[in-house]
Amino acid sequence: MNREAILAALRDADNQAALFREADQxxxxxxxxxxxxxxxxxxxxxxCRNDLYCGLYKDNAEAKRFRMTGDQIVQTALSIAQAGLRTVVLQSGEDYHYTCAMLCSVIERILSQAEVAITLSLGERPRNELRAFKDAGAGRYLMKHETMNPELYSRMRPGLRLEDRLGTIDYLREIGFQVGVGNIVGLPGQTLEDLCEDIAFFQSFQPDMINIGPFIPHHQTPLRDERPGDMDLMLRVFALTRIVTRNTHLAAANTVATLSPEQGQYQAFVHGGANVIMPNCNPFLKSRNDKIEYEFQITTRKRYVSIEEAKRVLKRAKRTLDQGRGDSLKMQGGRS
Ligand code: SF4
Structure with a gap:
């Protein structure tokens, strides 16, 4: 698809039903x-970052922080495997409390005890560390590019440059990771042309997975008074992404459920071509009375999506659960 066609489809809210049908096909x-x-x-x-759109940003003095120990991470990963899931996503803020050696040990301990694939979402760690994580056995890395507009990127992520992010994303692919990228729909100041560039990037890079999420204003950030991303526009971004990437794993992010609790992820599946959900599996999140769960919720404002809730979305969307590891379909089908 060329940029003109992508942009026209992004603008054409009246005919989005036809776009959704094509994405589903x-x-x-x-x-x-x-x-x-x-x-x-x-x-x-x-x-350690100060991204304006994120409640975890470093200077957020109101945030109540938590860290899990290595043992807790391993135990949680094993409980995910016991629940029958074959991919464990280890996710955190960019937190250098965890050394490269600590994280490699966690990866190795999980892989020695469970037949799962490990996806990392740890931010931009130094390249020698990224390689060490790969050597330890992690096969996948999720690093959202956030937006392909370099000015908007640096405005939203003070002190950081898009070209550095893209360089790291290229490096992840170079050293053999299955690579996930993704954008935010509805960032303040973002244009349809910016979203068109995101989709053009998905088309040219052909990532192994993509995580698209809406902008959600967080009450503890400088963007607290901005409007959230638009659901229909986000679904058009999903649909176009499915059309231009064909077999990339496309996640209905939990922020989609934050934007529209009952419909969001379901619509991403039936209209946007999504085929992945990533439920929260922290043990601390199982009890509403748990202090850490509460802190996590008020800090991220992401909706808690349990394994059971994720399964309900799949059932409603008439999908069956893949029992395999969920490796990249690009590994079998090429990147065209
Ligand atoms: S988006 Fe990620 S890197 Fe940025 S402030 Fe939030 S947790 Fe940190």
């Missing part, structure tokens, strides 16, 4: 009716 032809559940261990909400 492409999803069925290239991904089938099976869907992936990937269990997320959100093991730390400390972060």
């Amino acid at each position: 492409v999803r069925r032809a290239h991904c089938g009716d099976k869907a992936q559940l990937r269990g997320v261990v959100h093991f730390s909400n400390h972060c």
Whole structure:
């Protein structure tokens, strides 16, 4: 698809039903009716970055922070495996409390005890560390590019440059990771042309997985008074992404459920071509009375999506649960 066609489809809210039908056809032809559940261990909400859109940003003095120990991370990962999920996502803020050696040990301990694939979502660690994580056995890395507009990127992420992020994303692919990228729909100041560039990037890079989420204003950030991302526009971004990437794993992020609790992830599946959900699996999140759960919720404002809730979304969308590891379909089908 060229940029003119992408932009025209982004603008054309009146005919989005036809776009959604096409995305669903492409999803069925290239991904089938099976869907992936990937269990997320959100093991730390400390972060050294100051991204304006995120409640975890370093200077947020109101945030109540937590960290899990290495043992807790491993135990949580094993409980995910016991629940029948074959991918464990280790996610945190960019938190250098965890050394490279600590994280490699966690990866190795999980892999020695469970037949799972490990996805890392740890931010931009130094390249020698990224390579060490790969050597320790982690096969996948999720690093959202956030936006392809370099000015908007640096405005939202003070002190950081898009070209550095993209360089790290290229490096992840170079050293053999299955690579996930993703954007935020509805960032203050973002234009349709910016979203068009995101989709053009998905088309040219052909990532192994993509995580698209709406902008959600967090009450503890400088963007607290901004409007959230628009649901229909976000679904058009999903649909176009499915059409241009064909068989990329496309996640209905939990922020989609935050934007629209009853409908969001379901619509991402049936209209946007999504085929992945990543439920929260922190043990601390199982009890509403648990202090750490509460702190996590008020800090991220992400909706808690349990494994059971994720399965309900799949059932409603008439998808069956893929029992496999959920490796990249690009590994079998190429990147065209
Ligand atoms: S988006 Fe990630 S890197 Fe940025 S402040 Fe939040 S947790 Fe940190």
